[in-house]
Amino acid sequence: MTIFAILMPAVQPALAEEIKRVYPNDHFMLSDTQWLISSHKTVTDVSNSIGVSGFEPGTAKGLAVIFTTSSYFGRAPLPVWDWIKVKLEGVPGG
Secondary structure (H helix, E strand, O other): OEEEEEEOOOOOHHHHHHHHHHOOOOEEEEEOOEEEEEEOOOHHHHHHHHOOOOOOOOOOOOOOEEEEOOOOOOOOOHHHHHHHHHHHHOOOOO
């Protein structure tokens, strides 16, 4: 699967709820404004599915920049690395 980073300019409860609703088993909240989503979809599909783009006028859930990942590195709590490993590398049980 591909991991997408969702970066919001501010806290947006409606967008956060939409992420949880659309990707109930494939999201990880890093902070109130930073999320990871795992999906086989394209970045445009993910954006449309959570209500950032591709919506009818007046129905947007929020604003965000969405990136795909090709590799990862850094420092974070162990649950972040475990989730990434399972989702990006296809570890059994994910």
